[in-house]
Structure formats: C-alpha cells, structure tokens
Amino acid sequence: SIGLWIVSMIRTGSNRNLCMEHIKQLFHILRSYFYPSNDGNLGNFFSLLQRIPEALIERIRFEKLDKYEWLRKDRQPESFIQDSDIEQLVVCMRDIVLKALFSKTLFNDAIKTYQYLCFLRPDLMLPVLIDQVYSSFESNVEPHRYTPLLACLVSVPRELVIFDEKIQNQKHILNLLISVVPGIDLNDLNKLILTFQFLTNILSHIIVLDCSPAIELRNDLSDYEKEICQMTSNFDDFAHTLFDKLFNFVDHLKNDNTSEVCDTVSQANYYSRINSTLSNENVTQVHCVEMFKVLISQSSKQILRLITEKCFKFINGRAFNTKSGDILAYLIGYLVVSGYARQAFELYFNYVYDNLMGFKKLKNFNSLLQNERVDPTILWNLHLFSFLAKTNGPILVQNIDRIKEILQAYRLTTNKECISHMTTCYSNLITSLTKITPKETCSVGYNIIFDDNNNFFTKHLPIRDWGLYIEPKSLNIEYHIPNVQEISTALEITNSVLTDSMTFLRKSILGLYSTKKEDSNSNKFSKEDNYRELNYIYHVVNGASCLLKRPNTQKYVTEHIDSVVNIGLKEEVNKGLGFEADNIKDESHEYFSLCESDRNILLNMRKDLIEFCMKLIEKLVDDKSNDTIMLILLSRVSNLGV
Template sequence: MIFNFVFFFLLYRERKANPVWYFTPPDAYRLTEQNITDFVNCVKECAFIAIFTKAYLKEAAKACQYLSMLRPELIVPPLVEKLFSSIDSMSEPHRFTSIMTCLASLARQIVRQAPHFSQGQTYVLPLLMAVLPGIDSNDFKKTAVTFQFLNAMLMLVTCVDCSSAIHTRNDLTEIEKEVCLSTAKFEDFVTEFLNRTFQMIDTLSTEMSDAVVVITKVNLEDHVTELALTSMMFGIVQQCSKKIFQTVREKITNFLAGSFFTPKVGKLVTGLVRAILKANPEETLKYLLPQTCERIENIMSHSETTILTDHKGDTELTWCLILFSELVRARGDTLLIYKPIILSVFHRCVRIVHKDTHEAVANAAKNLLKSLSYVYPLEYRLTVENIEEPFTDFLPIR
C-alpha cells in the first residue's frame, strides 16, 4: 500500500509539478506509460487478493482506487466480474461485501469517460441492478455496504433515460449507444430499489424488538441506515428526469397513504420524504401536505376531548405530526400557500400533553421557523443543462 502511494505520488510530481518551485526531471528519467502499465500489472493481483482479507480490506480498497486512477482498464473490469460471480455464491457471502466495498471507492473511474477506458459506463446499470439483493433487513453489514456502493454511484450519475438519443444524434460512438440504451433501465432500477426499501421498512416495523426502541436510544445501525437511505434517495431525485421523479413521488406517496409507522422505522420513512422534498418541494407538498393535515384534523375531530389530555397518546396522530414536521422543512416560499392549513394544525395540536406527540409539534414549529428564515438554493443538480429529451444540445451520459 505504501509503495503504491509512493509510485502514485512520484507520477503526480512528474506530470503536475510546478516549474517554479519544483525540479522537473528530464524526459529520459521520467516514468513512461509502459512503466505505469507494468507497475499496475505487478501490484494488482496482490491488491485483489488483499480485498478478501478482513484485516486489510480498507488498505486494499485504497490500493485499487489508486491503481484504477492509473489504469482503469486493468482494474475495473476484473473487479466487476468478481462481483457478478460472487452475487450467487451462497458459501462465501463475505466476497460480495468485500468486493462492493472496493468498488465503492472506484465509482468515479466507473462512471467517467477516460481516453483509454470509455466502457466503464456500460457497467453502471448492470451493477446497480445486480447489487439490489444486498438490501437485506436481516444482514446489516451487507445492507450498509450496498447502500455505500449505491450512494457512491448515484451521486455521480444522472438518472435519465437517454435511449432516444440514438435516434436524434449522429455523433455517438458504439459504446455511447450501448450506454444510452442501457439507461432505459433506470426507471426499473428506481422501482425495484423502492420496492426493496419498502419491504425492508415493513419487515423492521413488525419486529418484536420495535417495542423496545420506543423507550431506548436509536441504535447506531438505525442511524447509519437512515443517513445512507436519505443520501441515496437525494442522489437519485436531485438529478433525475421529471418522469423518474414522478415515479418516485407516486410510490412514496402510495406507501405513506393510510399508513403509520413506529419510531424504529419512522426515521427511514421521513428520510425518503426529506429527499424528495428537498429536490422538488412544490410537487412533494402538493401531494403530501394537504392530505397529512386533513388526516390530523380528522383524528383530532373524532377524539379531541380525550386526546389533548391523554398521556398515552395516539400512535397514528404522533406519526402524522412527525410527517407534518418533516414536510414543513420545505423551502419557505413553497410553504406560504399552505399557511391556513399549517396554522390550523398548530392551533389544534399545540396543547397536546403526550410527550412524543408534543415533541413532534415542537419540532414542526422549529422546522417551520427555519424554513421561513433561511436562504435556500433553488437547484441542487450537478449540471444546469436541460436533461430532458430530445438531447440535441446536451447528453447526460457525457
């Protein structure tokens, strides 16, 4: 690992040295392209073997990252093949998590178009689809590694179906045509990802241990899962097409309709809402805030005489107010048109004595004040170009 870093640093000093401050060696003494290739071929097998050693996985992943910067065509394809071969391996499940940990550090080399390695993008959709079975509520480590890999990839790609570009552009290479055709699977990926996420949430919400979480601190695993899930969902919706965002919004809205969740999984659900709310607050509020406020009003109307002073609380009301507090995190200007129903909820619920319910109301007030007083960016996308069809001026895969 140290030798690998020294070689990489030496190459950087030779190729990027400042002529004012650093000595520039003569061309005859510099590392040649063949030297770099020979070095990568010499070290890569040791790095590949080290991936499967528990004690040195991080060092192996870092070594593969450096090597992929030098020669991605020699590092990325073998590791991708190893991942595909490990997915169905029942006898060695640790191989799957080890290789995914390594590939997460190679995400940039996979998605970018390099002069000598442009086919990395052809692996993106197959990889995204292949790792989805790693979302397993019974195996936190595998789920965490899967989320880590998906997060690394989704922050670097634009989730847009570019398949129609092969009919509108005549400047595409064969690899670019293949990549454009593969992007037609983005919607399938998003749908399957959400289905597996919802399945995981449903499983967690029915576990016997859920009753304990109500009176104890949220454990580290739940917190890590919540952060990763929110980050992944935001990675998708902040730079996806309108069609894919609509699919995401509809599935999350349908999942929330008429349901309420316990504290253990509530944060996972609100994490999904927070992501789509940040990416497109207008449309998210349109389909969620009025329905949530109406649901709260109905609960209060049917039992207001007892619910205000009931120290046991109402689980459904508590969940609705938690969701309400999440929705008022939206950009301040998008909340103004909902002022009457927001104030109505506060007037009805501010006197509730149940601890968790009152805390949800307090959080809603805090989030609302922040939303109305903070300055927010209007766009979070990585590019300001138009990513919708017909792709005549801009192609998202480039």
Template sequence: MIRIFCFVAWYNIGYIDWEPWLSRIFTRFLKSLSLPVGSLSIAAQKKDTYPIPTVGSLIVAMMGNGSSCLQYLRNLFTATKSFYYPSNTGDFQHGIVQFLAELTQSFIDRVHLESKTDRIWQFKPLQSYRLTEQDITDFVNCVKEHVFISIFNKTHQEDAAKAFRNLAMLRPELVVPTIVEQLFSSVNSINEPHRFTSTLSCLTGITRQIVQQTLNFPQGQTYVLPLLMSVLPGIDSNDFDKTSKTFQFLKAILMLITCVDCSSAINIRNDLTEVEKEVCLSTAQFEDFIIEFLNRIFQMIDSLSTELSDGSVAITVNDDNTEIELTPVITGIVQQCSSKIFQVVQEKIMCFLAASSFTPRVSKLLTDLVQPILEANPIETLKYIMPQTCERIEKIMHDSATTILTDHKGDMELTWCLILFSKLLQARGDTLLIYKSMILSVFHRCIHIIHKKSYEAIANAAKNLLKSLSHVYPIDYRMTMENIDGPFTDFLPIRAWGQHVEFDKLQPQFHIPNAEEVDLACEFVETFIYPELTLLNQRSSDMSNDERLRSLTLVLFIAIGCLRMVPRIDSEEVLDL
C-alpha cells in the first residue's frame, strides 16, 4: 500500500493536498522504525514495516508549494536525534541511517527532474509546484546535523557518506566548511583515530564540490592545498585502513586538478577575484606537497622491505590494495602537472630506485611508481633508467655466469632488476625501438634462468614488450589539452579544476603500431619462441620439472603478447576432443 501512495505522490507532485494525512503518515513511519524506548526494544510487526526508499520518495514528493511536510520532517528528526549517535548501537540504526541516504537521494532526483528540459515521456511538475531555492536550503539545514552525527557510525558509514555527498551536491557552502574543519581537528587525534578515516571517507565523495568554481561556493578551492598537506600523516605502514582511505582521497582529488604553480598569474592577469588570487598563491605549495608525499611513500616502502622475515612472508591482501591504490595517485599527479613538477617526481623516484635493491614483497609497489611516469613521458623516463637497468643486469650475469642460470634460490638483486626491466617494457612501443639491442641482449642472457621469480619476470617482460609493440592503446589521459606551463595569459589552470569535458571536445590519442615495431615483434617471437618449442618437442622427457615449467611459462606469455598479430584460424573446428 505504501508503494502505491509513493507512486501516486511522485507522479502527481503538487496536485494532491497531503496536509490532512501528514501527521498520520509520519507517525506510522516513526512507529515502523522500531526504535527502543527505555530498556525495551519494540519490534514492529511485518505488516507495519515500510520500505525505507519508498518512504523517502513519498516524503520528498509531498514537499514544496507551502506544504508543512518539511516541518513534520524536522519534528521527526528532533524525536529521533539521540538514536543517531554512534554510542546508541542496535539494529534500528541501519534503518535510520539508510533513511538519510534514501531521503537525500530522492531529493536530488526531484531537483534533477524539475531542473532539466522537458521530456514528453516523463511527468514534470508545474512551475508553481516546484521546489524553490529556499526549499533546497531549508531541506539541507534540516538534515545536515543528523548526517554529521551519522558520519562516525562505524557500522553504517557508507550510507552516511552517501547522504553527505547528496547534501554537498545541493548546497556545498553549508556542509563542506564544517567537514573540512572536522578533518583538520582529527588529523592528530590519538584517542579517536577512526574520526580521521570516517571524515576522509566523506570528503572523498565530494572532491568535485571542493575543487570546482561555482557562484555559490567559490572558496572551495582554497581548501585544496591545505587538505592535501593535512592528510599526508594518514600514510602509515602500521595502519593499512588509514593508508587506503588516504590514497582514495588523494586519487579522487588529484584526478580533478592540475598540479601547476599558478602563483605568477597574480602579476600577469587583472581579472582575478580575491579567492582566485588566494588559490593561485597557494598552488606554490604543490612542489612541497609532492616531495613530502613521495618521502612518506619511500618511508613506507623501506619499512615494508625491512620487516623481519620479509623474504619468507608472502604478499598480503593489504600489500595488494596499497599497490592498486597508489598507482592512480601518482598517475593523477604526473598526467596533469607542469614540466617542472614532473621533473621533480621523476628524479625522486629514479634516485630512490637506483639507491638499492628491494625484496619481492615491495617490488610490485616500486614498479607501480614507475608506471605513471613511464606513461606520462616514456622518452625521458627510459633515457633515465633503461640503460642503467640493463647494465646492472648484464653485470650481475657476468659476475655469476657459472652459477646464476641453475641456482634455484636465485639472486635477489637480479630478480628485482628483471621485475623493473619488465615494467619498463610497458612503455609506448616506438620509444622502445632505440633500446632494441639492449633489450634483446638481456633476453639472450637471462631467458634460461631456472629461478622461478626470475623467469616469471622475464616471461612478463616478453609479454609486455610484445603488447607495447603490437597493440593499439590510448596514450594520453590529460584533463585538458591546454598549455599548463604558463604564462597563464590565455589559460588559468585553476579555472579548469573539476570542470566537465564536453564529449565533442575530447581529443583521444592512440598508439598505432608502425612497420618497425611490428618487425621487431615478429623478430622477437621468431628468436625466442621457436627454440623453446623445439626444446619441448625434443627433450621434454629429459627436462626437470622446473626447466619444463620455465619453458612452458615463456611460451605462454609470448603467445599472449603476440596474439593480436596471429591471423584467425580458418580450418575446421576440431570435434570430440
């Protein structure tokens, strides 16, 4: 029955006078929440339980046009306020926090319905029945206090974050400053560390509202650099949950902005507002932020690499999550930063990689640092590190030539270098051509290594090389195609922060294999896959299990890499296998 009421109300907004029934509707909904009274828990019967999304839509449909529905909603929240506090735990909390999420989502849906152009197939309320700007403001003020309380509910945090995001979309100026101040106050909280992660989770969902210039909330951009600097203590190798939340926030905000020092713009342009001048001056801290961010990443890697019994500890789920979340953060920086800042990032990462070798547990994390700068500027990155990596591999092979190929324990430094070498071969195909002799030399020297992690790295390198040479893939992910290096007379990067890109103005760029790349791929396949196939055909019974597995692994990965170049099989399908 309640669904029928909701359907009728939503598609007849303004046409039905709900005033005589508002009191009864809200009373029945309050009863259906089954809130405890004193020490007693009141269990609602199944017939009295109303679906939360349906109730949210019904309440929103009854608002506006002088209705007292919003006042009834205020009274409902006043009556239930104490139940929202995290200290009042119980099954009932799921319903009341979900109500916030569904109510705000329904309100967003109605605002969207009433603000878009007319569609003949969709009901649209008459102009006089629609929500006014004051209605939207009153709704946000009515709900926001309870949403702020629910943010720190550990059990139902996702619903609270969703409700907060919806409010920020409606009136960012009413909710963003408060949550930002809460984050600043919780950064160094020792007694309640969960306050930091809870607040950060909410901020992650509203990064566009923070970075985007709008008429109602232009000062949101002034929070960007202070926020970036303040969340860095969240990178903590002893607390993977906090580190994960920090990476998610950094990824969300860095993909919407350009890391460019615009401070010189205040001396060049005369059309800047006071807020824009403040933001431009704050962008001078981008380099300091990136240096501090990388230093904390390096400290975390060193900590993970030097843990006791690291050599025998397998890669954990936490390690995998860190790797997955770190790469987009670096990508967000280097894909949309000035040349000066890119140089800083590249030099710090390259110097760190060249300083020592690392254990298998952190090797994936390290190579994921290389991938973004390799995608952003493959020519300079390869020039900086490819020759040194190949020379390092050649030196290790030369010094241990008699034992390294048959050593099942392997060499940790060699394994690390081969993993890095494999990652470097993910660079754009045409940029690898000038290193052809180096690359083939490494494969010739290392392809028969019997150590498992080493030959897996070589097999991955073969697959990456063939994919880089023969596949079609996008090579540019920048937010804007404008010149972001200055002098800012025609284009000011901060004005593009968080802005939508029109589909027709997208200019994707792709890597298309040229003849030289295809020739190198074919030469590589002919050089390395046929000897392995011959070896398997002629000596399979005489080979050890480790040797056979090495050969099969190499054949598999080469086949995967060159699959795009293999013509379709025209012969008849083999039946009855």
C-alpha cells in the first residue's frame, strides 16, 4: 500500500522529478537497515523494497497496454513513467538489493525485488550480479554467497538468455551452465535443488545446438553473433561434464539403500500401481527428471546422440535399484520419444531383449520368476522395458513381435515388483499405440532435428530465438495420429491379454472358492495369481480406454448416470473423447478398413468384461469370501468398464 502510494506519485505535481528525488533520498537513508544481519521488525523494510518495483511494473502496464487505454484517456503525456525514471529507480535500489540478498531470513523478498528490477532494466542489474556470481563460484572463501546468488539466477532465466547485442548476456550462458555443474552434490540439498532448477530454467529458454556452421554459411552475422555461434560449439563439452556428474550422482543413489521400500509396504501397494512414478517425497529425483525432460526436448540430433551413447555406456552390464533406476529409466524414456527416438529405441531395446531372453534359456527360469526376491538384473531390465514402451507407435509396431516374446515369457511371474513393471509396460504400450502425440516438443516454431546444415542455417539462426516468446499458434505443431496398423496392434494386444486373464480367472476362481471335490485339482492357483491377472486386466483396460466402446444403450446420459442436470444426448457427450467408435462405420475414414475381429473387440470387449466381473463378484459373494483385495480389484476393473 505504501509502495503503491509512492509509485503513484511519480511524475505528478508541478515538479515532475520531485517524487523521484525523495525516493532516492529515502533509500539512501534506509540503506543501513538492509544489511544481512538485520532481522526482526526490520522485515517491513524488505516488504517495502519488494513492493515499489512491483507497483512500478503494474503502472507501466496500465500506461502502455491497449486494453487500459480508457484509464489514460485524459492524462497528459508528461505524467507517464519515463525511461529516465525507471533508470533512476533501478540504480538507487540496485546496491541495496544486492546486499539484502544475503539476509538469512528475508532473502526471498530481496530475490523477488531483484527479479522485478531485472524485468525493468536487465542491462543495469545483470552485469553486476554476473560478476558476483563468477567470484563466488570460483572462490571457496565465501560458500554462503553461492546459494542466494544462484537463486537470483534461477529467477531471471529469460533475461539472461535473451538475444540483445547491447546487453550481451548470452556470452555468459555456457560458462554459467558449466560452473553450476559441481553444485550437483548430495551433501547440500538446497544447493542441489537450486542447481537443477537453474539448469532446467536456462535449458528451457535456449536451443542446445551447435550453431558454429552458420559462421561460414551466412554473411549477415555481426561480430557478437559470430562469437555466440562459436561458443555454442562447446555444448558437447557441457553435455559430457553434466552427465559425468549426473552419473556420479546416480552411483551415490545406487549405493544408498536407506529409502528402499520394505517388503510389507510393497506387498500392500503393488496391485494399485498404475504407472511407475517418482515419489513426491524425493524432491531431488523429481528435479533431476524434469531437467532431463527439458534438456532432451531442446537438444539437437548431435547432442541427443551423445546423451544416448553416453547413457548406454553407463548402464551396459549393470543393474540399478529402484531409487537410482527411476532416474535412468525416465532419461531413457524421454530419449525414445525425442527426435532421436528410433536410434535410441533400437540401441536400448536390443540390449534389454538380449538380457531378458537370455534369462529364459536358464533351466531354473520358471523358479526365478516365482521367487519373492528376483535377480536385480531381471528387475532392472523389466523396469527399463516398461519405459521403452513409451516410444512412438510406428516404432512399437515395427518391433511388436519381439515385444510380445518378452511379455509372454514374463507374464506368469508372481514376484510383486516384476508384476508392477509388467503392468506398467502393458499400460504404456497400449497408450503409446493409441494416443495422439506432438511430433516436435521444442520451444521454437521449426524442427531442430535436421541433417542438412546448409539448408537449416540459411533459414534459421537459433541464438536469435533464445528466450523469445512465441505465440502457441506460431509454433506450427504437427501431431501424430495413430494409423490403422497401430490401432489394430493395440486391439490385438488388448484382446490377447484380456482373453487369457479372463480364461485363467474362470478356472481359478471356481477352483479356489468351490467346496466340491471334483474341483480340488484347481487349487494349484494361488490368490497371488488371481491378483496378477486382475492387475493385467485393469492396466490394459486403462490404457485402451479410448478404444473400447462403452456399453451404454440408453438414449440419454441421465438414464445411465444419476444427475439433477439434464446432460443431454449420449452421442453429443461422446464427441471429442478420443477414438470415436462411429469412425469405423464411415467409409471415408481410415479406420473403416479395420478387420471384423478388431471391430468386434472395439465394440463388445468392454461389455463382455463387465459381465465377466459381475459373475466373479456374484461368485465371491455367494461363497462369502473374505478376500478383500480381490473384491477391491474387481470393483476397480468394473469402474473402468462402465
């Protein structure tokens, strides 16, 4: 309120500069109150420090945006904020803010203030901060300065990377990226998280691409642009440095068994796992995975090849536990959906296929799958296999025969972790075959995966697009829509798994819960086998939910769902919900060419599944079963079928 009042008086009255003079005198007097050692009631001064530049930004928006033209209709031009006013305010607050950054309790207000001032005049704020950052990163005398300075950099990524020959901040980007890599250290959690955040924010605003060929191919480059293009040739070195440190980080996690899930918790929760996700409690892994995602989406083909080969050398011949394996699995999962997807998938899938099918040749293979503690190599390869199933549909169709071999070989496992990976694989596999996905996820409106340097760099210069805001409509996003072959493959897998599981459960439930002597030979089926099959059904139906037509015969939705609101015709509600079953009846549509068996699966499988679940539930109720887990799983499957 006070800050807003002060900013509102700028450029008012007969003396337009009087208010700004008072502001400069005010902060000159209050300078000593912003020293890092001051705290307690002095925190109100930090709030004032933040509010003044924030209010100034709001006022500038009101004075410049067209939608607020009615607010300034009768105002004199002299009363508007001038560039000189912004410069004077930034200069008078700059030194105070840079000192306040090191406050132990109120540094968040100072960081926010720095961000606002940087929005106003990055040319005045960033050079001073970058000088302090370099001195802090290179010196071991003042390690306490590292964290607040890095937090400041995290808050202004766009201002750091934006192309501006006057400020010339781009030339510091690669040095800063390499300088923060040593911050990936498990001994300092705060520094570790800030390092991942900085890498994520910067990488999301730049294109990790070697632009040095543009120096010879273009004749319109300034000396500064040539310098930046030459600098980008060192992105390979940055990738090597980053992943060497990250793999060292993964090795530390691999040797740390303190967070391993105990057997009791695993047994209680394995059946409810839909997708392999990182725990929200493990913040470091979440930030690391997010950084991987951004880096891969913003990288060129050359960098993706480097990451793929470097990661493969690291995992080759090794097995990882859940804690460290999740990070690597997510990294590989992002690689197999990137612009280098086909090459990455072939490399890793051949490796996983050879490992998993090699175990099948062992004489004790079946007993291995029944053990409570399976060989860690099997678990790791199944874990990796489940993430490889996230790749693009055409790649999966091309390798579907070998994928089916693995699924068939490990389908009857009773180990809970193996079942968890298998169910994740089924869900990811069917989802990847049926979902509509963007072909390019980069933040610019052109494809950075190319083979012809001459053609690309004559049309584009990525360094000019660093930090540039682009309207979503200008991105020209192209989408991959599943073709008939992908839909047919997904329906085939769905039908195979559901048919096998329902056949198994018909035999098993009858033998397990019947008291007749003639059914005693069915007692070889255990409850764990039943849980496994219901898990397969649940995850397969969940992945294929956009394909299988819902068995609603009512004309109005309100006849099927209790509601006080008249929802309307069922046909209207079904529109736009993914795969429309009516497409198979349209002769002009590609899906009209689906064979009769696929049509039957698409139209009737969900209905058959509901009827099957109802029979199983009736059987359990009649036998007065106390198997709560079985009933829970059946209810979940039934809910998916409705």
